[in-house]
Amino acid sequence: WSTDDVQINDISLQDYIAVKEKYAKYLPHSAGRYAAKRFRKAQCxxxxxxxxxxMMHGRNNGKKLMTVRIVKHAFEIIHLLTGENPLQVLVNAIINSGPREDSTRIGRAGTVRRQAVDVSPLRRxxxxxxxxCTGAREAAFRNIKTIAECLADELINAAKGSSNSYA
Structure with a gap:
C-alpha cells in the first residue's frame, strides 16, 4: 500500500508516527537498533x-515472522472490509486510542495524591x-476468530472511534 495519501490529523503526533516515504518498508522487519537512544524508537x-x-506473552516472544504474517492478514482484511488504505486506518486508530491525559502519583509527606497530567506524544x-495489541489479543483468546481478524476489527473500531474497541 502507498504511504503518500496517509494523513496524520493530529499535529502533536506527526513527528512520532513514522509512515512517510522514508519509512515505507515492504516487510515490517528491519532489524534496526531503535532502543539505543532515547527517542530513536519514534523513527521506527x-x-x-x-x-x-x-510479540507479547512469553510463548510468542521472538516469533516476529508469525506477527509479520498476522499484521499482513489484518491489513488485507481491513482493505477488504473498509476499502481504504490500511495504513490510514492504522494511523487513525493510533490517534484515536492514545490517551490525552493521565494521572500520576504526587507523594507529599507520606500521603499520595493522584494528579492529572498531560501525556507526551511519544507515550500516546x-x-x-x-x-x-492487547485488545486484539484478548479478543482472540478462547475464540474461533483468528488474531488477524481480531486485530483488523480492533483497528477499524478504533479508527471509527466506536466504543466497542478495547482502546
Missing amino acids: PIVERLTNSM VNQAIWLL
Missing part, C-alpha cells in the same frame, strides 16, 4: 512497532499501540 516504522508489540503513540 509504525507498522513495525505494531508488529513488535504483537506507545500506549495506543499497546492498547490495540
Whole structure:
C-alpha cells in the first residue's frame, strides 16, 4: 500500500508516527537498533512497532515472522472490509486510542495524591499501540476468530472511534 495519501490529523503526533516515504518498508522487519537512544524508537516504522508489540506473552516472544504474517492478514482484511488504505486506518486508530491525559502519583509527606497530567506524544503513540495489541489479543483468546481478524476489527473500531474497541 502507498504511504503518500496517509494523513496524520493530529499535529502533536506527526513527528512520532513514522509512515512517510522514508519509512515505507515492504516487510515490517528491519532489524534496526531503535532502543539505543532515547527517542530513536519514534523513527521506527509504525507498522513495525505494531508488529513488535504483537510479540507479547512469553510463548510468542521472538516469533516476529508469525506477527509479520498476522499484521499482513489484518491489513488485507481491513482493505477488504473498509476499502481504504490500511495504513490510514492504522494511523487513525493510533490517534484515536492514545490517551490525552493521565494521572500520576504526587507523594507529599507520606500521603499520595493522584494528579492529572498531560501525556507526551511519544507515550500516546506507545500506549495506543499497546492498547490495540492487547485488545486484539484478548479478543482472540478462547475464540474461533483468528488474531488477524481480531486485530483488523480492533483497528477499524478504533479508527471509527466506536466504543466497542478495547482502546
